[in-house]
Amino acid sequence: MGGPSAERAISLITGKAIFENLNRKKYDVSWVEMTKENKFELKTKTGQRFLDLQNKDRKLFDCIFIALHGSPGEDGKVQGMLEMLGIPYTGPNTLSSALAMNKIFAAQIYFANGLPHPEFIHLKKDGWKDYKNHVLKDVRLKIGYPAVIKPVDQGSAVGVSIVKNEKELIKAINTTIKKFPWLMVQKFIKGQEATCGVLEKDGQIFALPPTHIIANKGEFYDYKSKYSKGGSTHICPADFLPEINEQLQHLAILSHKVLGCSGMSRTDIFVADEQDECEGTCGGDCECGGSEHKHAHNKLYIIETNTIPGMTPVSLLPEAAGKMGIEFPEMLDLIIKAAL
Numbered sequence: 001m002g003g004p005s006a007e008r009a010i011s012l013i014t015g016k017a018i019f020e021n022l023n024r025k026k027y028d029v030s031w032v033e034m035t036k037e038n039k040f041e042l043k044t045k046t047g048q049r050f051l052d053l054q055n056k057d058r059k060l061f062d063c064i065f066i067a068l069h070g071s072p073g074e075d076g077k078v079q080g081m082l083e084m085l086g087i088p089y090t091g092p093n094t095l096s097s098a099l100a101m102n103k104i105f106a107a108q109i110y111f112a113n114g115l116p117h118p119e120f121i122h123l124k125k126d127g128w129k130d131y132k133n134h135v136l137k138d139v140r141l142k143i144g145y146p147a148v149i150k151p152v153d154q155g156s157a158v159g160v161s162i163v164k165n166e167k168e169l170i171k172a173i174n175t176t177i178k179k180f181p182w183l184m185v186q187k188f189i190k191g192q193e194a195t196c197g198v199l200e201k202d203g204q205i206f207a208l209p210p211t212h213i214i215a216n217k218g219e220f221y222d223y224k225s226k227y228s229k230g231g232s233t234h235i236c237p238a239d240f241l242p243e244i245n246e247q248l249q250h251l252a253i254l255s256h257k258v259l260g261c262s263g264m265s266r267t268d269i270f271v272a273d274e275q276d277e278c279e280g281t282c283g284g285d286c287e288c289g290g291s292e293h294k295h296a297h298n299k300l301y302i303i304e305t306n307t308i309p310g311m312t313p314v315s316l317l318p319e320a321a322g323k324m325g326i327e328f329p330e331m332l333d334l335i336i337k338a339a340l
Helices: 008-021 077-085 094-101 103-112 125-130 132-143 166-176 223-227 242-258 316-323 328-339
Strands: 031-034 040-044 047-050 120-124 147-151 161-163 182-187 191-201 204-207 211-215 232-235 264-280 293-306
Touching: 008 031, 008 328, 077 094, 094 103, 094 293, 103 120, 103 182, 103 242, 103 293, 120 125, 120 132, 125 132, 132 166, 132 182, 147 166, 161 166, 166 182, 191 242, 191 316, 191 328, 204 242, 211 316, 242 264, 242 293, 264 316, 316 328
Parallel strands: none
Antiparallel strands: 031 040, 040 047, 120 182, 147 161, 147 182, 191 204, 191 211, 191 264, 211 232, 264 293
């Protein structure tokens, strides 16, 4: 838990919740905090010390429960280190973590597997300086306005903004790119926000009930809405049509699979106001059962897949698991079993 990223505070809250809810009858639990200097510190009732995982402390742990949001815990760096040391850990492997954390790579994998994702372009700091007019033209022709600006490798909606015109776009890029040198400009999807978690049991992947997220503060489910009191309302199971909920679960499982996730994930999806009308049959994916018809479907767009979702008792993944009768300690146990 902890770490140097912009999500350090949330990571500590997640780690604390995991530490307090792990079953002490099954596990001897240690508190290990990653400092802002990327050192691992073991904290006990009698004191604290830095760990030497390469040498004397290598065999100290049977499994590491990773609760690091952002880099280096969510982008494959810590996973790669632990793999080299031969220490088991929760969640996806090095490659899957890196792919899921990078919004560009993840989107390309979604597209390659026929999964829906909003259109986007991406730019780096040097490219923005040298090819600003080309970027603005691409946004006009391919993305349109409003548009969403987001860092490629951040979570918890850190650095995300919505712009309504070119002037706002230029201002947002100039501001955000100073701190985050690789950005995505994504098509704005008008609709409702949803998320759906995935867990594994005995090698079988299953989806949790989807959640409809309503942001009570701000234009969208941003950092303030996620973590401030009363910032959002979670409706779980989601109050969409049954066929929409089924599609949300289906997309969450597919996202988990194509990115090579393991143990757990949570995929954020937009239920767009925009609709597709299919004629003839729709393969049995809607309530019509595939019969001859004309039927309007809300378009769904995958936004991203979180490989280390929030893990407080009121976070989205534990909340949805609870709706299936899976209590928080049991959910943590499933995640650990998937890692061993």
